[in-house]
Amino acid sequence: MTATTAVIADYRQEIVTAKSGERPSALQLGATAASRLLTETGVPRSRIGALFTGRSPQAYMALQYNHVLLNELALEPDYTSEITSHGAGALGSIAYAATLVESGAVDFGLCVTNEANALWTTPGAANASWEADPVFESPTGVSTPALYGQVASRLVHDQVVTSEQAAAVAVHARRWGSEHPDAWAYGRDELTVDDVLASPTIASPFRLLDCAPWYPGGIGTAVLVCTEQAARDLGLDFVHIAGNGLNTSHERLTQWLDSHPGDRFPATGARAASRAALRGAGQSAADLDIVQTSAPFTYVLLALLMEMGIVAPDGLDDWIASGGLGAGAAQAINTSGGYLGFGQVPQGLYLLTETIDQLRGAARGLQVDSARRALVHGHGGILASHTCLVLEKE
């Protein structure tokens, strides 16, 4: 262990929903969050040695989006880049900043991710063209659910996940999300397994309620990463970045299969990323109080929890029956509802900020009692890129 462990000192978040009638750009959301963060924490812009963003927002396409942002914010960082590993790059930006802070190369890292695609585009119609090969695959008429459906059809065929088990994920995601004031599901009625199983098929095996809704708005999030001492000097309620792990295994699912024809499927980078993050923290999966995983479909969420060692494949039924997905479980899963209950924004870092809120004892929805350690997972592509962070509060 190095003497210097990076922390998340603080964050600011801008959320604008379509209901408000406002229509900010992704850049407005990100720049506003970042500017507020620096002003309100008192960190001079000259001390930001690293600026990382996720990839260019879908609703604000720019070459070198990070440069558009640093130009706006009048920053002059030594290290700056988009972290482009799909949606995993948003959370990955924290890992890059933490690594630089821990190396001593920079004092402060600023990570900004933002998206407003639901305010400006039709994400459901456009998204498959981002995720599939534009020449060989998109013209088949494949949708994003049908791309993930290639994975889920195998989970069903190989008897790893049943439709009833998947439905239970939707039921609990709705319940968690209904308590969080920023969530898509806020205030919505509870679901039953039968409701999920009776909802119309979108792309088999997914029914409507197996699919995450697009978040009806835009989110910009700015996160300040520095040393523990720097955060103390600023008087901030910091959270330790105890470990991080990243892994990318492919760009197209078919390429992964071409290279691994006989292997277990899906075998995702979530396994390596979560192990690396836990190893860095000196912990095991059983030591976690909270797990947040980015999964836009119910079946996929269960597969990812198995990949990360949170639940054993042969124990899935018992785990669900004993309330593993609900409030009051020994390990709370997706405490703001995750993509399914909160809604999906490709780059909003809302699973991360929910985790920081929980560890600070300041959850906006259901608070997990005495939560001290959490794992946050972000993924992108069709299970292509994964980032995991283990966060701890003293």
Place this chain on the structure above:
Amino acid sequence: MSSQGWPLTAGDATLGVFHPEPQTAGFWAGLARGELLLRRCSDCDRTWHPTQITCRSCGTVLETWVPTTGGGEIFSVSVIHRGTERATTSGPYAVAVIRLDDGPHLLSEVGAEDTHDAAIGARVRVTAEPTSARGYIARLEAEVD
């Protein structure tokens, strides 16, 4: 070798190569003749997806096109009922990953008559078919009694 594609432009300026990319030109030429072609490594003899420029196994630059029988099986499949314009106008259709007997995996549409019979493990044949969305399509092989 011409890509037979169209350029990506901004005003009068060409910004770069667009689709189809030059390395796949041989595939499209084959398809126009009714042949489904794959990439073959001249060094390790493995067969790869038509988009591949280098061998995923040994790294050799791929130069050879070889015809495939198109025989294979459904590795995974999803039937799309809603959420796309095509499903709205024409009803459900299936998209599957086909594991070709030659090795590579192709994401392919499945023949409309097979939409509801497309199941994992089913034998299929992928054939050139100009009227399909992509120029090729997977059809279930008749069951042998």
